[in-house]
Amino acid sequence: MARKTGSHSEITGPRIRDAALRLFARHGFAAVSMRQIAAEVGVQAGALYLYTADKQALLFDLMQDHMTNLLAALASLPPTDSPAAALDQFARFHIGYHLDRPEAVFIAYMELxxxxxxxxxxxxxxxxxxxxxxxxxxxSGVQSGAFTLPDPKMATLALIAMLTGVTNWYREGGRLSRGDVQTLYAEMALRAVGRPQA
Known part of the structure; x- marks a missing residue:
């Protein structure tokens, strides 16, 4: 992304990205113009091009930042001592991370x-x-006998879809707390991979 140098670039650049994130999530990428983004920030439309090459570059930067930050956060998790513990940790992490970023998640999946x-x-x-x-x-779980799965790749995609789907319906202050949802979904994930019952 082209970035303006100077004392205001550190403020205006993030404001443009925040505005684009909100508008893309609310209206869809195709329906949002650079003029709308500029109006949201309170600058002239031409000023946007001091910070980004075009709307496509804005979308790409938002999606790339989301994925690189997600990968970095996942890599920072503490080690676990079993495949079951690792899956439990992954499920809880995925739900918690994505619930904190519903707009970025929506764009990451819907605007590909x-x-x-x-x-x-x-x-x-x-x-x-x-x-x-x-x-x-x-x-690892299949190899150790902890999980029984005919197709780990398909199970991977199914589990990610299931865990990400929480962002479509969960609202803070509802019947279930975030921790409740993380626990229930982690248990469902473990059942889905055929974890032997204790």
Whole structure:
């Protein structure tokens, strides 16, 4: 992303990105213009191009930041002592991280179709890295006899879809706390991989 140098760049750049995130999530990438983003920030439309090449670059930067931050947060988790503990940890982490970022999650999944082929390939590579971390947990569980799965790759995609789906319905202050949801979904994930009953 092209970034303006000077004392205001550290303020205006993030404001543009925040505005784009909100508007893309609310209206969809295709329906939002650079003029709308500028109006949200309170600058002239032409000023946006001091901070970004175009709307496509804005979308790509938002999605890339989301994925790289997600991977970094996952990598910082403490080690676990079993595949079951690792899957429990992954499920709780995934739900907690994504519930804190519903707009970024919506864009990351719904706006892939609007990326250029080159940008799509970059984001898909980052997504595969995340999926690979979960798949490694499942393969470890199968190899140790802790899990029974006919297709760990398919199970990986199914579990991520299930865990991400929480962002579609969960609201703070509802019947279940965030911790309750994390516990219930972690238990469902363990059951889904055929963890032997104690």
């Amino acid at each position: 179709r609007n990326l250029s082929p080159e940008n799509f390939a970059t984001i898909e590579s980052l997504r595969r890295q995340y999926e690979d971390r979960l798949q490694a947990i499942l393969l």
